[in-house]
Amino acid sequence: MMLPLLQIELLDGETAAMPLDVGSVMYSPFVTGGLVVLGIAAAIVTIIFAVRTAYNRSGRAKASFGMTILKIRVPKLVKKEDESEKSQQQIQEKIAVMETIFGTLGALKGERGIIQWLLGRSDHFSFEIVSHHDRISFYVATPTSYRNFIEEQVHAQYSDAEIEEVPDYNIFMPTGIVMGSYLKLRRESAFPIKTYRKLESDPLNSLTNALSKVTGEDGAAIQFVIRSARPQWRRDGLRIAQAMQQGKKLKDVQGGGIAKAVGKELKGFASTAKPTGEKKLDEPYRLTPIEEEMVKGLEEKASKSGLDVNVRIIVSSA
Known part of the structure; x- marks a missing residue:
């Protein structure tokens, strides 16, 4: 697929379309240098974590013998007879x-x-x-x-x-x-x-x-x-407790449920609103006794x- 054509102005005042040379961009020194740097960084990170894994195993073995x-x-x-x-x-x-x-x-x-x-x-x-x-x-x-x-x-x-x-x-x-x-x-x-x-x-x-x-x-x-x-x-426990005290249901705040709840609210906001006569205000959610005990x-x-x-x-x- 060709990239959008570049517009250049000719000497006679007319405008002509000129295709972008993708190859020249891909093989430019800046792009090539950037890819090389990313490759080196990825290799260094891989080596660091490989060395860390090896040292971790060695450290655990040494710690277990220490x-x-x-x-x-x-x-x-001894339990007494009258007890x-x-x-x-x-x-x-x-x-x-x-x-x-x-x-x-x-x-x-x-x-x-x-x-x-x-x-x-x-x-x-x-x-x-x-x-x-x-x-x-x-x-x-x-x-x-x-x-x-x-x-x-x-x-x-x-x-x-x-x-x-x-x-x-x-x-x-x-x-x-x-x-x-x-x-x-x-x-x-x-x-x-x-x-x-x-x-x-x-x-x-x-x-x-x-x-x-x-x-x-x-x-x-x-x-x-x-x-x-x-x-x-x-932090996680206090975050869940605070969300439930603010009216969130337990199922909406556990296991990443807060993100789901936010997505649900955004989806409802973006959807077509019902006529004013049919719109019903949501009542604030009240925690059940079990959920209060959970908090x-x-x-x-x-x-x-x-x-x-x-x-x-x-x-x-x-």
Whole structure:
């Protein structure tokens, strides 16, 4: 397809059409130089990210071998004969103690800088529940530099806890079958999840009862790998809560729904308006009780310390 013809004025005052030489434009020094610069920039970016990926893998491997494994034992309380079943409030008070530890870890300043961007962060902690050899054990894997900090936090909340450094455990068999999985959120991470404050029973009992079924040489582990989250994680939750308080429906603000809602408004504005007699003013949307509870949960979650969490389940059978 030819480009529009250029108009040039002849000496006799007439105007003539002259085609543009596309080839001369494509092969001009400016265009060629620009393409070369773009190619070099793309190659440099590709090399940088390839090197970063390689260093990230190396950094993760080095960090994993620089972890200290702590085995934590808490004295088992003997139930008195005249003691009734624990109430829901008592269970919540017991679990809230551990929430304090997680809140402290979430308040830690995450590693930042060019070195962390290149090698990856190494400030990860892993809280693990392991069933092996007919025993259920609790471990904390921590960077060696944070060992004293972890011990102080545990002893501050559980004064009777025994903390012992142990070699890394191994639930795998040379000829066994291994399976693993991880948990995934059904919605955006900004939305609240159901916590122990909304449960009617002790959630740890459900986990330990399931792990107690693992016998013999079989093994199973539940790992909670955590690190402090960037402060920006709160923005999404507060943005959704604010949009809902302004009259947006939940379905319009989750999963990029705000952009959809704006597009819907623009589409309605551009469409042909109805006659004045048929036009009906939209009443402001009122949140349902469930949506009001959701807004409250979003704001409450945004007020907490943030953690990036990876929950993994690993099993091995002989």
